[in-house]
Amino acid sequence: MHGASGTAEQPAAPSASPFLIDIPVLPAEPPGTLYVVARTTPPPQITISASTYDEDDAAEELAVWLRANGVERPFLVVSGHGQGLRRHISGATGIAVPGRHATRGWARLCSGAARGADAVVAIGGGRCLDVAKLVTVGAGIPFIAVPTQLSHDGICSPVSVLPEAVGGLTDSFEAVAPCLAFFSRPTLVKAPIASLRAGIGDLLSNPLALYDWKLASVAGVEQINHAAWHLSAESFLLIEPLLVEPLGPERVDPALVGLLAQALVTSGFAMMAVGTSRPVSGAEHKISHAIDFLFGGRAHHGAQVAFASLVSLALHGLDVEGFRQCLVNLGLPHHPRQLGLSHHDMVAALLRAPSTRPGRFTILESAALDEAKATVLVEALWGQS
Numbered sequence: 235m236h237g238a239s240g241t242a243e244q245p246a247a248p249s250a251s252p253f254l255i256d257i258p259v260l261p262a263e264p265p266g267t268l269y270v271v272a273r274t275t276p277p278p279q280i281t282i283s284a285s286t287y288d289e290d291d292a293a294e295e296l297a298v299w300l301r302a303n304g305v306e307r308p309f310l311v312v313s314g315h316g317q318g319l320r321r322h323i324s325g326a327t328g329i330a331v332p333g334r335h336a337t338r339g340w341a342r343l344c345s346g347a348a349r350g351a352d353a354v355v356a357i358g359g360g361r362c363l364d365v366a367k368l369v370t371v372g373a374g375i376p377f378i379a380v381p382t383q384l385s386h387d388g389i390c391s392p393v394s395v396l397p398e399a400v401g402g403l404t405d406s407f408e409a410v411a412p413c414l415a416f417f418s419r420p421t422l423v424k425a426p427i428a429s430l431r432a433g434i435g436d437l438l439s440n441p442l443a444l445y446d447w448k449l450a451s452v453a454g455v456e457q458i459n460h461a462a463w464h465l466s467a468e469s470f471l472l473i474e475p476l477l478v479e480p481l482g483p484e485r486v487d488p489a490l491v492g493l494l495a496q497a498l499v500t501s502g503f504a505m506m507a508v509g510t511s512r513p514v515s516g517a518e519h520k521i522s523h524a525i526d527f528l529f530g531g532r533a534h535h536g537a538q539v540a541f542a543s544l545v546s547l548a549l550h551g552l553d554v555e556g557f558r559q560c561l562v563n564l565g566l567p568h569h570p571r572q573l574g575l576s577h578h579d580m581v582a583a584l585l586r587a588p589s590t591r592p593g594r595f596t597i598l599e600s601a602a603l604d605e606a607k608a609t610v611l612v613e614a615l616w617g618q619s
């Protein structure tokens with residue numbers, strides 16, 4: 235969580251009352267409406283380990299599960315955090331260990347080595363899974379995901395986010411979604427708590443993405459897909475009970491990581507139902523992308539998205555203070571200073587945000603902020619600089 239130190243104002247005491255963002259009301263369809271559902275990929279089959287605290291038990295479970303799914307000769311892409319989980323897997327045709335700086339070029343090199351395997355099995359964090367999605371494209375075999383962190387809802391999506399070269403800007407592009415995913419609860423329980431907080435943060439934006447989608451629908455520029463809408467709402471409702479109390483290490487247990495895994499996968503299904511991130515990504519994601527572009531990533535994606543949701547709430551006229559308290563409870567950034575950003579930086583990010591995803595109509599396009607309006611908004615949210 236680079237730059238996410240506690241330099242902002244002293245947070246208020248934890249909220250005693252339940253925090254809620256109301257899911258917006260789904261607009262009625264005209265009778266006889268026909269939908270063409272762009273389900274580009276079938277949703278993966280998900281397994282959550284029966285093991286709760288012993289990672290070696292989960293590693294044995296994983297090896298048995300792979301064989302039960304017909305995987306005899308996997309090509310493994312394994313990060314440092316995944317080494318414990320791979321120890322009982324046999325018959326591997328090769329093992330690639332992506333460093334933190336793995337690129338698209340590196341993934342293409344691995345693709346050749348993976349040919350001849352019966353599946354690519356990735357065991358690791360976000361970068362590891364993103365690399366493996368590309369290795370799979372080149373090798374033309376199924377992809378199986380074994381995430382060791384729950385920091386965002388792209389785990390089961392077909393989108394890969396990687397730079398072309400070391401030190402280059404990252405870009406999102408279509409790759410391969412997993413056909414199977416295995417969640418080891420012992421591994422996920424011991425993952426850094428910042429990653430869990432970010433995973434919850436990514437889901438906090440789902441209701442706001444739905445408000446934006448509804449806005450686009452009312453403006454006549456997009457049609458709402460009801461299945462995707464309900465999946466996005468459901469994934470938020472799954473984690474909503476976690477928001478009302480402080481999230482410290484003592485609350486992280488196998489039940490919590492199992493619930494979060496289910497919620498993140500459900501959010502991924504919402505994207506897969508329409509073939510885009512529209513059901514789970516609105517203005518708050520644009521603001522986070524603008525921060526990445528202008529200043530470099532300042533925290534996990536999900537943490538930045540949760541923080542930027544304050545802007546969306548204010549523009550939609552929703553309950554900012556209740557949400558701010560929720561960020562405090564979760565240990566997520568709620569003031570620009572926690573991301574090393576000034577008020578001026580935030581104004582720049584708000585002005586840049588619409589162009590990060592042209593064509594996606596959100597509350598930002600509706601508000602049409604100029605510098606003066608953006609400054610007023612930033613000061614209304616965080617006071618005078």
Ligand SMILES: [Zn+2]
Pocket residue numbers: 386387436515519535536539
């Ligand atoms: Zn996201």
